Amino acid sequence: MKKVLLTGFVPFGKDKINPALELIKKMAKEEIPDVALTTTRLPVVFGEAITELISSIEKTKPNLILSLGQAAGRMVVSIERIGLNMNDTDYADNAKNKPRDELIAANGPAAYFTTIDVRKTYQEIKKAGIPVCISNSAGTYVCNNLIYGVLHHLTNNNQNHIKYGFIHIPYLPSQAAEKTKPFASLPLEIIEKAVRITINVNI
Numbered sequence: 001m002k003k004v005l006l007t008g009f010v011p012f013g014k015d016k017i018n019p020a021l022e023l024i025k026k027m028a029k030e031e032i033p034d035v036a037l038t039t040t041r042l043p044v045v046f047g048e049a050i051t052e053l054i055s056s057i058e059k060t061k062p063n064l065i066l067s068l069g070q071a072a073g074r075m076v077v078s079i080e081r082i083g084l085n086m087n088d089t090d091y092a093d094n095a096k097n098k099p100r101d102e103l104i105a106a107n108g109p110a111a112y113f114t115t116i117d118v119r120k121t122y123q124e125i126k127k128a129g130i131p132v133c134i135s136n137s138a139g140t141y142v143c144n145n146l147i148y149g150v151l152h153h154l155t156n157n158n159q160n161h162i163k164y165g166f167i168h169i170p171y172l173p174s175q176a177a178e179k180t181k182p183f184a185s186l187p188l189e190i191i192e193k194a195v196r197i198t199i200n201v202n203i
């Protein structure tokens, strides 16, 4: 039995829901063959999301961690390849932090690559008929902060045997329907299928 830790962020900004949170709530009630699944909801706060995830890693000792985040305006399921050593935002997080041009780790490398098999994951999701891309930037907001922070922690604690992946997901159709401008969206069931494929490819 492989242990998988699935994380999702709470809503932030003007959005009342976060599809990442909706999905981890749904999947927490379901079974995945040969997988012991734990879910963790994360705050949309620079630094705090990293601390919360590290404490879940210590509790659950997973083989694979997969984090999910909402990316309004993304057209397709986006498999993130990189966490960049940079916090830089025009929008405050849920604790009103608004870092500008700030390194995440003063002496850390410029970037870390996520450690799931990004190419194979992409190919398998695509094969299932789901729109998907490999993304080479997760931005410089809280999701990127989490990617970089967790990979920095795993690297510095000799825990690189724990695989870490991140998927950005578009709005749900119900969220896009509320907007006055056009936004791409994908139903939760499709996102779930992509997440299950990602888990199966990487355990």
Ligand code: PCA
Pocket: 009, 012, 018, 020, 044, 068, 069, 070, 071, 138, 139, 141, 142, 143, 144
């Ligand atoms: N998306 C944000 C932070 C939380 C989330 O779900 C991001 O892309 O940084």
